[in-house]
Amino acid sequence: MASYSTSEFKGGLKLMMDGDPCSIIENEIVKPGKGQAFNRVKLRNLKTGRVIERTFKSGESLEAADVIELDMQYLYNDGEFFHFMHPESYDQYQADESAVADAKLWLKDQAMCILTLWNDAPISVTPPNFVELEIAETDPGLKGDTSGGGGKPATLETGAVVRVPLFVQIGEVVKVDTRTGDYVSRAKA
Amino acid sequence: MVYAWQPACSIELIRLRARVLHEIRLFFYAENVLEVETPILCHAIGTDPFLDFFSTAELTGKQPSLYLQTSPEFAMKRLLAAQTGSIYQITKAFRKGELGRLHNPEFSMLEWYRVGYDLRQLMDDAELLLGRLLPEEYFSEPATRLCYADVFQQYTGLNALQFDLECYQLVAEKRGLVDAIRLCADDHSSWLDFLFSHIVQQELVKYGICMIYDYPACLPSLARLNTDNPLTVARVEVFVNGIELANGYYELADPQQQRQRFEQEILIRERNGAERVQQDERFLAALQNGLPDCSGIAIGLDRLLMIISQKNHINEVLAFPVENA
Numbered sequence: 001m002a003s004y005s006t007s008e009f010k011g012g013l014k015l016m017m018d019g020d021p022c023s024i025i026e027n028e029i030v031k032p033g034k035g036q037a038f039n040r041v042k043l044r045n046l047k048t049g050r051v052i053e054r055t056f057k058s059g060e061s062l063e064a065a066d067v068i069e070l071d072m073q074y075l076y077n078d079g080e081f082f083h084f085m086h087p088e089s090y091d092q093y094q095a096d097e098s099a100v101a102d103a104k105l106w107l108k109d110q111a112m113c114i115l116t117l118w119n120d121a122p123i124s125v126t127p128p129n130f131v132e133l134e135i136a137e138t139d140p141g142l143k144g145d146t147s148g149g150g151g152k153p154a155t156l157e158t159g160a161v162v163r164v165p166l167f168v169q170i171g172e173v174v175k176v177d178t179r180t181g182d183y184v185s186r187a188k189a
Numbered sequence: 190m191v192y193a194w195q196p197a198c199s200i201e202l203i204r205l206r207a208r209v210l211h212e213i214r215l216f217f218y219a220e221n222v223l224e225v226e227t228p229i230l231c232h233a234i235g236t237d238p239f240l241d242f243f244s245t246a247e248l249t250g251k252q253p254s255l256y257l258q259t260s261p262e263f264a265m266k267r268l269l270a271a272q273t274g275s276i277y278q279i280t281k282a283f284r285k286g287e288l289g290r291l292h293n294p295e296f297s298m299l300e301w302y303r304v305g306y307d308l309r310q311l312m313d314d315a316e317l318l319l320g321r322l323l324p325e326e327y328f329s330e331p332a333t334r335l336c337y338a339d340v341f342q343q344y345t346g347l348n349a350l351q352f353d354l355e356c357y358q359l360v361a362e363k364r365g366l367v368d369a370i371r372l373c374a375d376d377h378s379s380w381l382d383f384l385f386s387h388i389v390q391q392e393l394v395k396y397g398i399c400m401i402y403d404y405p406a407c408l409p410s411l412a413r414l415n416t417d418n419p420l421t422v423a424r425v426e427v428f429v430n431g432i433e434l435a436n437g438y439y440e441l442a443d444p445q446q447q448r449q450r451f452e453q454e455i456l457i458r459e460r461n462g463a464e465r466v467q468q469d470e471r472f473l474a475a476l477q478n479g480l481p482d483c484s485g486i487a488i489g490l491d492r493l494l495m496i497i498s499q500k501n502h503i504n505e506v507l508a509f510p511v512e513n514a
Contacts, residue, residue: 007286007288027289028289028290029287029288029289029290029291029292030386030387030390031239031287031291031292031386032382032385032386032390032433033382033404033408033410033426033433033436034237034239034240034410034436035239035378035381035382035386035408036239036379036382036383037239037286037287038372038382038383038386038387040387053365054368055366055368055369055372055383055387056368056372057372058286
């Protein structure tokens with residue numbers, strides 16, 4: 001397995017840390033006076049999403065993590081696994097609940113998303129930053145309210161609940177920012 | 190292939206650098222401190238355990254290789270030993286492998302020596318010069334001066350001068366810095382480096398400009414031992430917004446002690462698998478002849494420009510950072 005020395009550390013590099021694949025968020029060289037140099041590194045654990053801070057002595061090496069990110073099409077959920085397909089190779093992958101995690105709230109059949117594979121197995125799913133989904137359920141809004149102020153909860157076709165303006169009705173398609181879970185606009189017909 | 194030929198920093202920064210250099214020269218001219226030049230390419234190099242250097246191809250035929258200097262210190266002290274009186278130099282220094290937000294392997298340095306000054310007088314001097322160079326708001330009151338052991342105690346609860354491994358490990362665990370235990374093992378100076386840079390240094394941000402003085406004797410470099418407390422050396426570091434800007438000493442003049450420190454440092458280098466170095470015999474011969482009582486300090490000029498222009502990365506103040514030099 002390849003390894004990376006601290007001098008190669010940079011944002012986005014994938015490394016093994018305590019048995020889990022991690023991605024470097026930030027790498028800062030700390031060198032006190034004429035003393036020892038350290039690399040202070042912020043890493044995201046790609047399995048749990050948790051951010052950790054670690055320090056290495058400059059010159060140390062860490063094992064590279066065999067992690068790739070691929071654009072995939074979401075196919076369906078069989079109750080236990082979520083199935084994805086590579087649009088060109090037609091290779092299929094199945095991801096379990098823990099890998100899909102909150103992304104399942106935004107996954108619509110046939111939709112594209114990013115699958116992170118570690119040693120060829122899915123460990124996380126990233127939906128597109130913006131998705132357009134139909135409203136399955138929401139209270140009828142007040143007549144004549146077009147201000148968009150206030151808002152009300154709405155359940156989308158995928159099960160996600162977002163706050164939408166009062167004028168948005170069942171059956172309409174809305175654009176949502178998946179990073180924040182915020183309503184952006186009504187989708188253009 | 191298209192080559193990006195343009196400078197990385199703005200023209201404004203190039204002008205600012207020129208103004209700062211001019212201001213420095215005016216200051217030392219008025220103070221009657223002599224500007225000097227010493228070679229960047231030398232036969233010997235410092236033995237600092239944690240400084241990596243560039244060596245060049247051999248000079249001619251069978252001659253040994255030359256080194257790009259990590260600091261002009263030895264050559265400047267040879268001048269002092271030849272009775273130049275107080276001197277300063279604006280030069281380039283080179284440190285291999287140092288690359289990051291605050292580091293470029295080639296950097297600009299202002300180094301000066303004041304004959305007859307002790308550490309306190311040197312600190313006054315540095316404060317006076319920085320007062321001319323930094324924006325006024327840094328000097329609404331005098332720079333904060335903190336003794337190393339006090340500031341270390343205040344922010345870690347530990348005694349910097351007396352090494353107690355268990356106490357140090359406990360603090361590392363409590364602060365979520367478990368890597369320290371693996372990296373520093375039972376080496377006191379590694380622990381001080383680690384805890385100072387990870388805990389103390391970020392606390393220094395709030396002081397604006399502050400000077401940390403009287404370092405533990407296990408971090409001596411070229412400073413002389415304090416006679417009133419031999420557990421400490423007369424060394425000062427200047428921090429601005431928590432960024433290390435300058436490092437100075439009441440200079441060690443004793444050639445025997447200097448030789449011993451070189452030997453110790455060479456041993457540490459060997460232990461760490463660092464490149465082998467020889468002690469600089471010409472420098473030691475100068476000390477043998479007699480170094481006048483003096484204090485000296487070096488300021489990283491690129492970092493100074495970062496602070497003045499409020500830039501976050503050293504590349505923003507360099508015309509051609511190493512990536513496109």
